[in-house]
Amino acid sequence: MSAFYAMVKRELRSVTREKTIMIAIVIQLCIASFSSVILIGLMSFYDPDSIGLNARISIKAGVIGDANSPLVGFLNDCNVKVTAFSSPLDAEDAFEAGMIDAIIFVLDDSGVVEMKLFLPQSESLSTVILMILKEPLKRYENYLRQANGVHVRYLDVVGMPSTTYEFRYSFIIPVLMFFPAFVAGSMVIDSISEELENRTLETLWSAPLSLNLVFGAKITAALVLAVAQCALWSVLLRFNRVSIQNLGLVLLLAAVIAAIISVVSAFASVYFKDRERSQFMYSLFVSISAGISYFFDFSPIALMTRLSTGDYYTGIADVAMYVVLLLVLLAGFFYAARRLIAVPG
């Protein structure tokens, strides 16, 4: 057993000495930050309410035509400052002078209303203005529908905009919890194929260490690092006030998946015996598995989402399924490794 610990320590030391693990952490930080940039960007278009865009940006609209239209009221409700103009020329002058951001031409509301909206030509400006005008225009549309005798249901459902919530729990958290597993797999391949290519494995192996002990130590070392990273992410997420339900099970699932991926990558590296092919096949394998798991409800990603949001029906039994898979793979690997390695590459 002490030999095993010594091997694990040796592996960990080589990682910390080369500071590679720091690079891995920087990668994940990069991914997470870029994702949050994207999130904020997306939110401002899908869900302007949720980041308070409407409250922060106020736009000024000039209205020509029926100043008593209900639309004016809806515009005011949504933080749009309305100025009434009697002639299009006045409105155009004000627009050119930059006093108003948009011009709305309203007619009386009977039957089908065809209104004209004038926006600045600049793409970025008009996009933002249109996004802010969307809500009052929608309300006006529903008002017109009611006037036409069309009843629209579910208009008053109370709820919070869910985009951030969904993105956080179905993307950010699975990425942060499973990326360390991907890193672990890569590390195992590098570690094994480096020893195979430098022919140092034979020395280790002929020493009083069994081959499985060497492989077991390498997998364990990768696993230790993966779990440490996941724990780090969960602390950082807590700092950012993202709460994770079932934290213990979440970390267990992350560890089990990291172990499964490490065993698979160990398989790949003893089968192909060089880094190039093993890494290539491994990264293809991981991308495909992530792709496949997208279609299944019980996939690790979906399971991670449900565990971390505190789904009522998800618990230890779901995680246990993956523990069983891990044990089967591990037994298979330990059985096959010696035979595989004897076959020349």
Add this chain to the structure above:
Amino acid sequence: MGNILTIAKREIKRLRSRFRGGSRLAVVLILAGAFVISYLAFRQGVVLGQGMYRVGISPRGPVIRDSRFRTVVIDRSAGYLMLGERAIDAYVDGNTVASRSDARSLYAAGALKQYLEKYELARIEGEYEIDRAFPLRVEVNYLPTSAESGLATQETSLSELVDAWTSGPPEPAGADQTMPGEPVSQPVESVDDTDSAVREQIRELESGGGLPRIEMEFMADKEIIVPSLMSPPIPFAQVIIAFLYILPITFVSVFFISSFMDEKTDRRITVLMSAPVTSFQIIAGKMLPYIGFSLASVIVITLFLKGNLLLAIAILTPVILFIFSIYLMVPLVYRTFKDTTFVSMLAVSVIVSYLVFPAMFSGVNDLSYISPLTLIVKMYRGEPFGLKEYLFSTAPMPFVFILSMYIGTRILNEEYLMGFRPLYRKVAEAIYLAIDVGRRSPDRAHVYLSVTLLSLFLIPIVYMMQLVTLALSFNVPVRYALGGLLLAAAVVEEVAKSAGVAVLLENRVIRSARDILVLSFLSAAGFLIGEKLLLYVSLSVVSESVLSAALFSSGMLLIPLVAHFVSTALVCLLTRRFGVRYYPFAVLAGSVVHGLYNLYVLGVIP
């Protein structure tokens, strides 16, 4: 050329020998699997958060077809009971939605609200005639404002439009016969015409989530929108296509990097270098097959998606060169497998973020032109872009490629490749080797020119680093982020400008303060020339962004030159005084000066 081709052939042979027999079968199988999966994912569309919410529905409630919800049909009393026990997150009770007051339930209700809104639209569309179901149509026109009237292509005045509109339908034949100088009367849609626009949008809504629309659509000057059918402007489908282009290039990198690593581990590269071929030929030969493969994949993808082949090649060739220039540095600088894996992983994630994420904001913010993939997105949306936009996003990439190839040929020697030193030492050595200090013929050294060109060529990299810092700053509260960002931007620039001089100092090529001052001036000037070149292109493209003003401070030429010179000279003189060991502190001091100057330009300090 002959040598390059020979080395390229050797590289292909090496690759083929890797995949023989059993492993070839495995590759074919796994590639076929990847293809099938990506095709299926492509068909199904990307949905985040499958099965996130559990929702109870009353027996007469709506049918929910959205993979985010797992639904169960239960009667009222059981539904409310389960809601109270947290076994379901929301309960659709006929025409209302019941939820609890905790976050999970409220988010579920919010997601339901979003879904039911669409559901209702579909119902209304089926139950009522189109004029009652969609009674509001908004015609969006774009007017030039005074600030941008110079850019306006065709100026149509609002009053003309309104006059034409209120005066009723135009005479059928009148449109062609307008005299020059007369106001052009715009043909006005009748209700039937806008109906067709509404139908078009309903069709889009129904097909939404399926295959992305990639046929060329022409963006007219005006468009008809229906507020409830308005979709957000994020070009998701096209961004996925853009990502598709990058994917094969990143995969092929494994082989390119391994090729160098292999030759390093079994020391064959020594043999290769002693052969009568130049370093450039070795690198170019090894790179050629992979660049060829990347180009082939670009062509195949474009043909498959029926895009514009020449345009796609014009946009993506600089991208391919850029990606390979980064991949070239990885195996040359690093030695162990683990390092290579992680650094290439870092490279992939930075490249993907730098290229893909800005493309998401195509059409929203002009800063998105920083990535050439924005042009790909534009191409597939049928939106026009000009030569300026093309140059703005692609021009830095060949620069990076040239720099990387040059440094690559300089450091391709046994001593450098086999040396085992920390990263910053490796980088410093690479910079030193890149500077022409007259190793071959001492009387023909080009130290001055090298230092000037070095800081000029480093600009695209500085640019990228600043973008990455910008993204990272989103993790920090805004109050601290801006200050930190300005300082970080200054640090990156100072390192780029002073690195050349610092390695010369370290290697005792220069000693006197006079030399340092001259070199600092040249380095600052080189940097400024590059910066202004970039600014010249970017001003016309990114004129609206405040950020560009901060990062690429505009203004007169003399003052920025003096500022660059002062901060660089400060860094270098401090390094000379206290030794290279204190270089980081010297950089920090220079950056503070630089940062203060930036604050002054921004008007924070009067």
